Amino acid sequence: MTVTRRSFMAAAAAAAPLLDGAFAPVAPGIAEDRFDPWIEVLPKNLRFNTAQVARLAQGRPIIAVVKNNAYGVGLIEAARVLEADAAVAAFAVVKTDEALSLRKAGIKKPVLLMGMCTLEEGRELLERDVQLSLYTDDAAERVAALAEKLGRPVKAHLYLDTGLGRLGMPFHRGLSWLETLPDAKTLDIRGTFMAFTEEQDFDPKQITRFEQLVREARAHGARLGRLHAASSNGVFHLKESHLDLVRPGIALFGGYPSRWEEERRIAELRVAVRLRCRVVRVERLRKGDSAGYGRKYVAKAPTWLATLPVGHVDGVPRSAVEGAHARIGSATYPVVGAVSASHCIVELGADRTASVGDVATLIDPDDRRLSPNAVAAATGASVYDVLMHLSPTLPRVLV
Numbered sequence: 001m002t003v004t005r006r007s008f009m010a011a012a013a014a015a016a017p018l019l020d021g022a023f024a025p026v027a028p029g030i031a032e033d034r035f036d037p038w039i040e041v042l043p044k045n046l047r048f049n050t051a052q053v054a055r056l057a058q059g060r061p062i063i064a065v066v067k068n069n070a071y072g073v074g075l076i077e078a079a080r081v082l083e084a085d086a087a088v089a090a091f092a093v094v095k096t097d098e099a100l101s102l103r104k105a106g107i108k109k110p111v112l113l114m115g116m117c118t119l120e121e122g123r124e125l126l127e128r129d130v131q132l133s134l135y136t137d138d139a140a141e142r143v144a145a146l147a148e149k150l151g152r153p154v155k156a157h158l159y160l161d162t163g164l165g166r167l168g169m170p171f172h173r174g175l176s177w178l179e180t181l182p183d184a185k186t187l188d189i190r191g192t193f194m195a196f197t198e199e200q201d202f203d204p205k206q207i208t209r210f211e212q213l214v215r216e217a218r219a220h221g222a223r224l225g226r227l228h229a230a231s232s233n234g235v236f237h238l239k240e241s242h243l244d245l246v247r248p249g250i251a252l253f254g255g256y257p258s259r260w261e262e263e264r265r266i267a268e269l270r271v272a273v274r275l276r277c278r279v280v281r282v283e284r285l286r287k288g289d290s291a292g293y294g295r296k297y298v299a300k301a302p303t304w305l306a307t308l309p310v311g312h313v314d315g316v317p318r319s320a321v322e323g324a325h326a327r328i329g330s331a332t333y334p335v336v337g338a339v340s341a342s343h344c345i346v347e348l349g350a351d352r353t354a355s356v357g358d359v360a361t362l363i364d365p366d367d368r369r370l371s372p373n374a375v376a377a378a379t380g381a382s383v384y385d386v387l388m389h390l391s392p393t394l395p396r397v398l399v
């Protein structure tokens with residue numbers, strides 16, 4: 001008789017009372033006998049977060065930053081939910097491929113590319129109605145070349161650098177640069193923006209620089225379109241940065257940007273994903289037995305361990321052993337030993353409280369200890385890494 005994984009698990013479930021209910025389907029589209037990790041995306045939490053951001057920004061429209069696979073949530077899955085949300089006016093990404101993917105998936109709202117592109121990419125982006133960011137000294141020539149290829153004005157936002165020192169035209173050269181830009185027949189300026197250092201004492205200085213340049217430019221007759229600056233941090237902490245539109249990313253996905261204990265009290269956010277898999281091994285260590293590469297974990301007393309088939313390539317930080325947890329059933333267990341590429345190990349304790357096939361959850365909206373911010377705080381990782389490093393190869397299902 002051939003034993004399929006399904007029949008093996010069904011037999012195992014029948015044999016062990018601890019497995020009761022372990023193989024109940026957890027999410028549509030995820031096989032009930034799947035061990036490998038998957039990601040559940042929660043549209044209602046995305047909608048909840050956009051409403052919270054809109055409230056903090058007093059109803060200003062949102063440019064939803066969905067870069068890096070929508071912070072690990074899933075670019076197209078997230079964009080489709082956000083597209084249907086009236087609070088979201090537009091999308092922004094950093095990479096050309098992501099801008100094109102949005103269009104190829106049928107996303108209709110405006111898309112802004114906040115990164116660099118070649119002229120050839122620029123043409124394809126504009127043909128698909130993606131708006132470009134301009135900040136280089138040769139912006140005028142680039143725009144002229146693109147407008148000619150396109151046969152219509154180039155839609156773009158002007159990116160100013162007020163101190164982040166990363167992208168953007170440095171503000172102190174901004175005025176003379178603006179004068180080089182072509183007129184409305186060639187260049188359709190939709191907006192002008194900047195990004196903060198997110199250094200509490202310096203952000204107000206940056207907004208002052210931005211506003212001063214905007215004032216002077218407008219006095220010289222420059223067209224600037226709508227102004228935007230606030231990422232999630234600005235949405236939470238700097239009202240003066242809200243301008244015409246706000247431009248958050250992480251908050252939409254349920255991550256607090258910087259000082260999360262304080263930010264939790266300003267506005268509740270709900271994590272938009274669950275990271276799950278099923279337990280693949282449960283074993284008892286004797287006193288002195290070890291677990292994981294490097295023998296970092298040695299049992300001080302007999303104890304039960306469960307192995308989860310999810311590792312750092314999937315997005316579990318290597319530092320998860322410093323204090324991250326996984327929930328199995330109704331209990332939460334510490335990650336111990338070492339996180340390897342495809343596995344991590346949790347300590348159950350003196351009792352065998354989990355079984356092969358049980359669902360394990362490592363990121364979860366309904367358990368504060370399993371929020372990306374809690375994982376980040378416990379492990380010394382950044383909340384941005386905890387979300388964005390969720391592997392794009394894992395299947396995403398809406399729940």
Ligand SMILES: *Cc1c(COP(=O)(O)O)cnc(C)c1O
Nearest residue numbers: 065195231232233247248249250
């Ligand atoms: C990533 C990014 C954002 C969004 O930042 P969050 O901190 O995730 O809200 C906004 N603007 C720019 C230019 C960015 O690169």
